[in-house]
Amino acid sequence: MDALTPDVKRRLYRSVFRLRRIEERLADLYREQTMRTPAHFGVGQEAVASGVCEALGARDVVYSHHRCHNHYLARGGKLAGLAAELYGRIDGCARGRGGSVHLTARDQGFIVSSAILGQTVAVACGSALAFRMDGVPGVAVSFFGEATCEEGVFYESLNYAAINRLPVLFVCENNLYSTESPLSVRQPAGTALTDRAAAFKVEAHQVDGNDVFEVWNAARHAVDSIRSGGGPVFLECMTYRWLEHVGPKFDHEAGRSYRSREELDHWIARCPVRHARERLLAEGLVSKAELDAWSDAVEQEIDDAVATARDSAWPDAADLFENVH
Ligand SMILES: Cc1ncc(C[n+]2csc(CCOP(=O)(O)OP(=O)(O)O)c2C)c(N)n1
Ligand SMILES: [Mg+2]
Secondary structure (H helix, E strand, C coil), rough: CCCCCHHHHHHHHHHHHHHHHHHHHHHHHHCCCCCCCCCCCCCCCCHHHHHCCCCCCCCCEECCCCCCHHHHCCCCCCCCHHHHHCCCCCCCCCCCCCCCCCCEHHCCCCEEECCCHHHHHHHHHHHHHHHHHCCCCCCCEEEEEEEHHCHHHHHHHHHHHHHCCCCCCEEECCCCCCEEHHHHHHCCCCCCHHHHHCCCCCEEEEEEEEHHHHHHHHHHHHHHHHHCEEEEEEEEECCCCCCCCCCCCCCCCCCCCCCCCCCCHHHCCCCCCHHHHHHHHCCCCCCCCHHHHHHHHHHHHHHHHHHHHCCCCCHHHHHHCCCCC
């Protein structure tokens, strides 16, 4: 199994930093009201996507949910394809028909995201079954928020995966909220999601979802175990979304009070990007000049992708009913 070498640490930092800047810049642009799609930004949750996706191999496949930008990008989906999708253009990864919640990058192993909670969990199990039937040593990864653990299909999927020892990695991003509802009104006090998974005899671990190195380590162990026939694994990654549920604002900007500014500040103090950067600097694994160069490269990448997206044509209205079943 790979170790957490200096190269891996540098790669992980570059990944979380890139996701952060892309989401921040896209959220800023979203305020111009020219992206005609609802968008669930993943600012604050980057370490889960980066840590898991960096632990995967080329054959593995990834499924996601409505908060999918980080997963798509971390798996190798092209930024230009995401940007054009947000602007509803023909060069979007779903040809401008899907919007923010329906991303795809099949060639990179990011199969699809869907806004219907739980839907892609079952489909990921189908991919895992296909790997098994074809004798392919691939792993199917399902990313979802903790509210999916309140959907029946989640338990059917866990059960089916456990019985068949399917090569699935269930990755729950527990950011404590489902839209504006906290865990306390949705789950009995003392609930541990890892216990629920364990009840189905699925190996389950809770990790600090704001520590990209810890997420990577846990995902790496899980993927190795799954690939060698150990059966499915459930990872609960504790994290927090910084922005409103859907849209580019902070909740306090929008005058919402379902969670406090103090709570947000507590989590901002545990920023996954700063945490990774400080660790690299403390361990002497990166110079300030390199950090600046990486930053310049990301800003340029974003400038180019957004310019390309905005120059892209609109889909042809005559094709509107193509692929509609
Ligand atoms: C089956 C289903 N029920 C309800 C919704 C409405 N809905 C959209 S996002 C969301 C919150 C999901 O919370 P969570 O899964 O924790 O993800 P997060 O938004 O926190 O990342 C809800 C209830 C939906 N999309 N699908
Ligand atoms: Mg949530």
